[in-house]
Amino acid sequence: MTKPAPLDVGFVFNDFPMRTGGKTAVRRGGDAQRQIGTMSVTSEKDTSDRGLSIENLSMRFDLPNGSHVQALKDVSLDLKQGELLSVLGPSGCGKTTLLNIVAGFLAPTEGRIVLNGHQVFGPDAERGMVFQQGALFEWMSVRDNVRFGPDMKGMPKSESAEIVDHLLDVVGLQDFKEKMVYELSGGMQQRVALARCLANDPDVILMDEPLGALDALTREKMQSLVLKLWKETGKTIILITHSVEEALLLGERLLVMAPRPGRIHKEYRLPFADMGVGADLREVKKHPDYAPTREEILNMIWNMEEEIMGRTEENA
Numbered sequence: 571m572t573k574p575a576p577l578d579v580g581f582v583f584n585d586f587p588m589r590t591g592g593k594t595a596v597r598r599g600g601d602a603q604r605q606i607g608t609m610s611v612t613s614e615k616d617t618s619d620r621g622l623s624i625e626n627l628s629m630r631f632d633l634p635n636g637s638h639v640q641a642l643k644d645v646s647l648d649l650k651q652g653e654l655l656s657v658l659g660p661s662g663c664g665k666t667t668l669l670n671i672v673a674g675f676l677a678p679t680e681g682r683i684v685l686n687g688h689q690v691f692g693p694d695a696e697r698g699m700v701f702q703q704g705a706l707f708e709w710m711s712v713r714d715n716v717r718f719g720p721d722m723k724g725m726p727k728s729e730s731a732e733i734v735d736h737l738l739d740v741v742g743l744q745d746f747k748e749k750m751v752y753e754l755s756g757g758m759q760q761r762v763a764l765a766r767c768l769a770n771d772p773d774v775i776l777m778d779e780p781l782g783a784l785d786a787l788t789r790e791k792m793q794s795l796v797l798k799l800w801k802e803t804g805k806t807i808i809l810i811t812h813s814v815e816e817a818l819l820l821g822e823r824l825l826v827m828a829p830r831p832g833r834i835h836k837e838y839r840l841p842f843a844d845m846g847v848g849a850d851l852r853e854v855k856k857h858p859d860y861a862p863t864r865e866e867i868l869n870m871i872w873n874m875e876e877e878i879m880g881r882t883e884e885n886a
């Protein structure tokens with residue numbers, strides 16, 4: 571079977587107006603003001619030189635038995651402020667390791683992370699994380715979860731209350747403010763997790779399988795929400811997923827990683843995320859490039875997994 575040629579389809583806009591809470595703001599480009607709906611985040615800095623660089627990253631885990639795992643080898647990547655990158659790859663190819671290094675939870679054996687011109691040495695509120703599940707404070711109310719970050723920063727209560735109200739509105743949970751987290755469904759909890767992450771106003775949002783535990787319908791709704799938040803906030807987002815469809819729909823850039831050692835195998839630039847903002851994602855899937863790209867990536871990952879299985883059987 572002839573495989574379709576790799577896509578490098580365009581439609582990547584540099585500057586375009588967006589609607590935020592009735593006002594028009596500009597996502598990306600040189601505009602120094604970003605808006606989260608009515609919450610305005612003003613920066614003196616020119617945003618044109620802002621972005622995330624992953625430079626020659628390698629990670630080797632030394633094991634107690636004297637062997638080691640080369641989880642990542644020489645991974646390099648530049649993301650401009652406001653880009654949305656999805657990352658796919660077979661299990662064990664180093665996706666979580668990569669995200670943990672960008673988050674500052676792990677120090678790489680080689681290479682470095684540079685965000686907006688400064689090197690990353692540990693966790694910081696400028697890099698927010700959304701996990702698959704279980705990262706909320708279950709014994710606290712939705713409101714207290716969302717305002718946790720602002721409270722820790724010492725923000726006045728009246729200000730954090732405004733942020734909480736606004737963000738719960740954005741994620742569609744205004745009526746659930748007083749509920750305890752354990753009273754919510756999985757989808758609602760992930761909405762709280764997104765709001766809590768945004769309340770810290772991070773530059774970069776890191777998501778490791780954030781929708782992986784949800785049922786299909788809830789997942790589809792959440793995919794639309796992620797696109798909406800991306801477009802309205804201008805945040806840089808890295809989203810790891812096992813779903814090829816999700817990676818295609820949500821990544822304006824899509825990275826396929828390969829295992830042993832974990833490395834970048836192929837990168838795509840895709841039009842679907844931009845198309846999916848405010849549109850029915852099922853309509854986006856009808857784009858003529860969608861199905862061939864999905865098949866190409868599925869084959870790619872299938873072949874990698876077959877190769878891993880082959881190697882494992884040889885070693886058995």
Ligand SMILES: Nc1ncnc2c1ncn2[C@@H]1O[C@H](COP(=O)(O)OP(=O)(O)OP(=O)(O)O)[C@@H](O)[C@H]1O
Binds near residue numbers: 641664832
């Ligand atoms: N703390 C650790 N100590 C030793 N090995 C580790 C550690 N963390 C990860 N690894 C190994 O590094 C490799 C990459 O792991 P990682 O969790 O990053 O993969 P992944 O792509 O996120 O996989 P999955 O899709 O299953 O979540 C794996 O072989 C894993 O066993």
Ligand SMILES: [Mg+2]
Binds near residue numbers: 665666667
């Ligand atoms: Mg993982």
